Amino acid sequence: MFLYLFDHTIAPILNYASEIWGFEDWSKLETLHLKACKYALGVRSNTTTEAVYAELGRISLQHNRHTNILKYYARLSSLDSERYSSKALSMLSLDADFGHSNWVSQVCNLQDRYEIQITDNRTIIKAKVRKHFERQLLEKLKEHIMDDKKLHLYASFKSNFKFEPYLDLLPDFKIRSTLAKLRVSAHNLQIEAGRFHKNKTPREERFCLYCKKSNSFQVETEVHFLLSCPLYESERQKILEITYRNFPSTISLSEHDMFIWLMSQEDYETTKLLGNFCKTSFEIRTKYFNNVGTQIYNM
Numbered sequence: 001m002f003l004y005l006f007d008h009t010i011a012p013i014l015n016y017a018s019e020i021w022g023f024e025d026w027s028k029l030e031t032l033h034l035k036a037c038k039y040a041l042g043v044r045s046n047t048t049t050e051a052v053y054a055e056l057g058r059i060s061l062q063h064n065r066h067t068n069i070l071k072y073y074a075r076l077s078s079l080d081s082e083r084y085s086s087k088a089l090s091m092l093s094l095d096a097d098f099g100h101s102n103w104v105s106q107v108c109n110l111q112d113r114y115e116i117q118i119t120d121n122r123t124i125i126k127a128k129v130r131k132h133f134e135r136q137l138l139e140k141l142k143e144h145i146m147d148d149k150k151l152h153l154y155a156s157f158k159s160n161f162k163f164e165p166y167l168d169l170l171p172d173f174k175i176r177s178t179l180a181k182l183r184v185s186a187h188n189l190q191i192e193a194g195r196f197h198k199n200k201t202p203r204e205e206r207f208c209l210y211c212k213k214s215n216s217f218q219v220e221t222e223v224h225f226l227l228s229c230p231l232y233e234s235e236r237q238k239i240l241e242i243t244y245r246n247f248p249s250t251i252s253l254s255e256h257d258m259f260i261w262l263m264s265q266e267d268y269e270t271t272k273l274l275g276n277f278c279k280t281s282f283e284i285r286t287k288y289f290n291n292v293g294t295q296i297y298n299m
């Protein structure tokens, strides 16, 4: 709802008349849009941009500006040659042909970038520009898998560029946002917290502090949190009992594959179970570490 309002009130103002000025990056406008997306998702300001956009099925506002420019050019090009705006366009085109940089030459650059044909109508132009941005974003996510970056786990289950159904299915903001945080690695599990220690902890040594007390040295990943750590066993059983009953074949899945399977589900029951697990288990974790006096950051 918040983003719907943003799209229909703030975004049109931010991009007003961008047919003329919208070629540049305009990073401050993008920052504002990204802040709105993070607010809607309920994640912290340092959450990775690609994950925020991918989770919401959104792309930067720049795609709107470039679409506006290309559609405006198509409209001007179709005007009667006796119209003043058509004559002005012809003059700019002539200058551009002689190598001068102007509005038309910049439009030509955009047409090349998005592979726009002279016969493309407004709908096709819009689709081509959006597809270009979506493809770019999915490629960046793939890089996280290839280079084992922060979002490598997220990228392994987020294969489609679309608004995630759980964001609509879970009405409770706290439940929805804790599930979002787990999915996009915007949490304080050691696998992430270890990155920001004074001396960055090697990935393979970011142990779960609860398990470590029992001399069990398990890296506190999202998979460990959801499917392995004994601290959340009773909460976990609520998910697994129902899941194994509804989908018996999942019993044979490894923990990693089970995590991917759960994160890929879109049905209401699984989504609700996951959301409730995340909210309750992160609360259990915070309470436990507060009680034992271990310094962790609240989510």
Ligand SMILES: [Zn+2]
Binding pocket: 208, 209, 210, 211, 218, 224, 228, 229, 230, 231
């Ligand atoms: Zn543990």
